[in-house]
Amino acid sequence: MSNTATIEINGKKYEMPILTGTENEIAIDISSFRSQSGVITLDQGYKNTGSCESEITFLDGEKGILRYRGYSIEELAEKASFLEVCYLLIFGELPNKVQLEKFHNDIREQSIVADDMKKILDGFPQSAHPMGVLSSLTSALVAFNPSSVQVSSEEAMYKAIVKILGKFPVLVAWTHRKRLGYPYEYGDEDLGYVENIAKMMFKKPNKEYKSNPVVIDALDKLLILHADHEQNCSTSTVRIVGSSHAGLFASLAAGISALWGPLHGGANQAVIEMLEAIKEDGGDTKKYMGKAKDKDDPFRLMGFGHRVYKNFDPRAKIIKKSADEVLSSLGIVDPILDIAKGLEKEALEDPYFVDRKLYPNVDFYSGIIYRALNIPTEMFTVMFALGRLPGWIAQWREMRLKKEPIGRPRQLYQGYTHRPFKSVDDR
Numbered sequence: 121m122s123n124t125a126t127i128e129i130n131g132k133k134y135e136m137p138i139l140t141g142t143e144n145e146i147a148i149d150i151s152s153f154r155s156q157s158g159v160i161t162l163d164q165g166y167k168n169t170g171s172c173e174s175e176i177t178f179l180d181g182e183k184g185i186l187r188y189r190g191y192s193i194e195e196l197a198e199k200a201s202f203l204e205v206c207y208l209l210i211f212g213e214l215p216n217k218v219q220l221e222k223f224h225n226d227i228r229e230q231s232i233v234a235d236d237m238k239k240i241l242d243g244f245p246q247s248a249h250p251m252g253v254l255s256s257l258t259s260a261l262v263a264f265n266p267s268s269v270q271v272s273s274e275e276a277m278y279k280a281i282v283k284i285l286g287k288f289p290v291l292v293a294w295t296h297r298k299r300l301g302y303p304y305e306y307g308d309e310d311l312g313y314v315e316n317i318a319k320m321m322f323k324k325p326n327k328e329y330k331s332n333p334v335v336i337d338a339l340d341k342l343l344i345l346h347a348d349h350e351q352n353c354s355t356s357t358v359r360i361v362g363s364s365h366a367g368l369f370a371s372l373a374a375g376i377s378a379l380w381g382p383l384h385g386g387a388n389q390a391v392i393e394m395l396e397a398i399k400e401d402g403g404d405t406k407k408y409m410g411k412a413k414d415k416d417d418p419f420r421l422m423g424f425g426h427r428v429y430k431n432f433d434p435r436a437k438i439i440k441k442s443a444d445e446v447l448s449s450l451g452i453v454d455p456i457l458d459i460a461k462g463l464e465k466e467a468l469e470d471p472y473f474v475d476r477k478l479y480p481n482v483d484f485y486s487g488i489i490y491r492a493l494n495i496p497t498e499m500f501t502v503m504f505a506l507g508r509l510p511g512w513i514a515q516w517r518e519m520r521l522k523k524e525p526i527g528r529p530r531q532l533y534q535g536y537t538h539r540p541f542k543s544v545d546d547r
């Protein structure tokens with residue numbers, strides 16, 4: 121195969137290098153195209169355009185493959201802890217015992233949040249959506265940790281990274297407790313990373329917290345499954361905000377806002393709301409399938425379809441299996457799970473979905489487990505953000521260490537050509 125691609129415009133030929141990835145994906149490097157030809161490319165939604173070369177996560181949408189730093193999501197979900205996956209995504213290798221212990225201790229040392237942050241949290245109405253609260257609190261962390269903004273050395277980056285890995289779970293827990301009207305509490309730094317998160321979130325003010333291994337294991341697995349997903353909308357947001365050297369916390373705050381959207385991470389909340397509506401409607405899945413296929417109806421089958429996966433989302437398969445296990449071990453019967461399975465079966469037999477290669481994605485079943493863990497629907501996307509935190513950090517760190525330029529796309533202008541100003545009397 122030739123290692124260059126040629127584009128011909130008005131009889132003139134322009135050659136661009138062809139790059140091959142470690143999984144034999146091919147890319148045309150067009151970084152010199154405009155300087156050679158004065159011409160740009162256009163690709164709404166970046167469906168065909170890569171923003172970077174990355175060593176962190178590999179997806180094969182056709183085969184339904186997901187790997188973090190070469191390890192399959194199936195193996196990591198089964199055998200690793202979320203904290204190990206955080207280390208793997210950020211630093212590129214699974215930690216040995218000494219590295220993992222040091223990493224956890226460095227995080228523990230940063231797990232206190234300035235008390236004045238509670239004043240900011242108190243300023244929100246109890247009805248505020250937790251994603252908006254979390255993005256604001258994450259941005260506010262900058263004010264209390266100014267040394268985490270201008271970080272260019274690996275050492276300074278590491279300090280900012282363990283700070284946010286220590287403080288972000290506290291913000292998540294406090295955001296959750298604010299909505300319950302509970303006092304803001306810390307967990308117990310002698311506990312495991314995820315166990316401590318669960319205690320901070322679920323401990324009732326009037327009784328001892330007893331950790332449930334089923335809950336901890338389910339949470340740990342869900343966080344691993346959400347940890348990274350290459351250049352999705354929110355990760356691309358973190359990268360482009362970070363490319364202006366706005367700092368890690370500010371970049372994460374922007375990523376949280378991007379994730380909030382119902383077409384992205386907000387879908388896990390929208391899925392449960394959709395399943396609840398179907399249940400209220402007497403379980404009439406056919407009506408909702410019809411709405412999803414009706415071009416005049418803005419309704420979409422939430423939790424279905426994906427920009428990259430044109431096969432089963434491997435995470436959805438694992439979560440679906442885990443949902444059965446968690447509900448049965450907690451002795452919960454949730455009719456919503458049966459409605460979800462029925463909807464999936466119908467969609468997978470319906471030409472509209474089959475032709476468009478629309479399969480359940482990560483958001484389709486995750487909410488069913490969150491419900492079983494007594495996490496309120498509006499907190500589902502916050503749990504997605506908690507899981508995606510290490511992925512955002514890893515992608516931000518890779519972009520900064522590679523000293524990538526500020527992200528600034530071009531456009532094709534379709535507005536007025538030059539015209540003279542008219543005074544108000546002449547308009």
Ligand code: SDX
Pocket residue numbers: 165348349351352353382383384385387412413419420421422423424425426427428476478481482483
């Ligand atoms: C996440 O990018 C990532 O990696 C994201 C994520 C991650 O880990 O970061 O995986 C997490 O965001 C998962 C996706 C969660 N969102 C949803 O579940 C919302 C519902 N899904 C859709 O809105 C949609 O499938 C997207 C947004 C996920 C993907 O949209 P695309 O790639 O832009 O595809 P498209 O809108 O061009 O759809 C192609 C066709 C269209 O029909 P035609 O115009 O060809 O006739 O498929 C149809 C769409 O109308 N379609 C759907 C549908 N999804 C696509 N029709 C009904 N229901 C749906 N869910």
